[in-house]
Amino acid sequence: MENWLMLTLVGKDRAGIVAKISQALFDLNGNLGETSMTRLGGNFTIMLMVCVPEKKSVVQKKLQTICDELELFFHLDEIEGELHQHIEPDVRISIHGADQAGIVARATGSLAEAGLNILNLESDVGGHPDSPVYVMHIEGVAGMGLVNLEKALQKFSRENDVVARMAPIDTMVG
Amino acid sequence: MALLDILVYPDERLKKISQPVKEFSDNLKQFILNLEETFRSFPGCVGIAAPQVGRFERVVLVDISHKPQHENHGFLILVNPKISSSAGSNVGREGCLSVPDYTGKVERSVSITLEALNEKGEKKVFQMKGYEARAVQHEIDHLDGKLFLDRLVSRRNALSKRIELST
Numbered sequence: 001m002e003n004w005l006m007l008t009l010v011g012k013d014r015a016g017i018v019a020k021i022s023q024a025l026f027d028l029n030g031n032l033g034e035t036s037m038t039r040l041g042g043n044f045t046i047m048l049m050v051c052v053p054e055k056k057s058v059v060q061k062k063l064q065t066i067c068d069e070l071e072l073f074f075h076l077d078e079i080e081g082e083l084h085q086h087i088e089p090d091v092r093i094s095i096h097g098a099d100q101a102g103i104v105a106r107a108t109g110s111l112a113e114a115g116l117n118i119l120n121l122e123s124d125v126g127g128h129p130d131s132p133v134y135v136m137h138i139e140g141v142a143g144m145g146l147v148n149l150e151k152a153l154q155k156f157s158r159e160n161d162v163v164a165r166m167a168p169i170d171t172m173v174g
Numbered sequence: 175m176a177l178l179d180i181l182v183y184p185d186e187r188l189k190k191i192s193q194p195v196k197e198f199s200d201n202l203k204q205f206i207l208n209l210e211e212t213f214r215s216f217p218g219c220v221g222i223a224a225p226q227v228g229r230f231e232r233v234v235l236v237d238i239s240h241k242p243q244h245e246n247h248g249f250l251i252l253v254n255p256k257i258s259s260s261a262g263s264n265v266g267r268e269g270c271l272s273v274p275d276y277t278g279k280v281e282r283s284v285s286i287t288l289e290a291l292n293e294k295g296e297k298k299v300f301q302m303k304g305y306e307a308r309a310v311q312h313e314i315d316h317l318d319g320k321l322f323l324d325r326l327v328s329r330r331n332a333l334s335k336r337i338e339l340s341t
Binding site for chain 2: 084085086088089169170171172173174
């Protein structure tokens, strides 16, 4: 049986984090699955799936040494791999406006009520530091149909004074 | 007729450049029938190119007529297809029979002028846009040894740097 772990890692961004972490996992004969590695603010973040023949405790020890050196925090969880089971999104939603507390909670709450299953959400804070702008992109599956979702999105947009638009995703397979 | 095997990436043969069709033989007609049967065996698929089944000649089939919300020319047999002009660009999501379990965002021209021969060798010219134009560009890429993977737009920043349009 395959032994999959989810590594969650965060720390101050610096050059070489990905190289050192992935080399350490390779040295343990680890095989990476799907990953998300990105800079959020001044931090570098990693979430990655790795299949390793070693026990979690061995991986923990190996990573601890490197993470201490790079001043990174990390966490390991045993998970099911479940690769090759991608779900195709059928809708894309973009929201932007002046940054305001609770915007993500209100947006995703409205959309969840209208049947949206979020597969991917990315958000950024841009604009001038004195008047930040929040930009959010969501891809997901409209479980209760696009019409329901559109109505919920328009209502959310009116009530929160943000620009919100959605477009169906019609994946072209050739 | 016969179902043909689909080459699946990372099969190196998908990188081969296909050669123009020179002879409109019975063999070509039979191949096109087999290619169509193979194409029809994948519901939801809108196109197929000869090299995807290991025949490295410039033949593609496109049919998006089961998606009537998109303008289309019906079932197209395109031999030696060539895009003579193109305009605009947008990003849309693509998948491929030769790349199972993965889809990604690809930038394509919005509208194209397409010149091709039909299965009898007669010259045809099409003006296409949107989804159908995307499908044709995807299939012609196969003839040049390219997959949509070669044209992927970065996931994270693709949306914030340009308006993504649904085609």
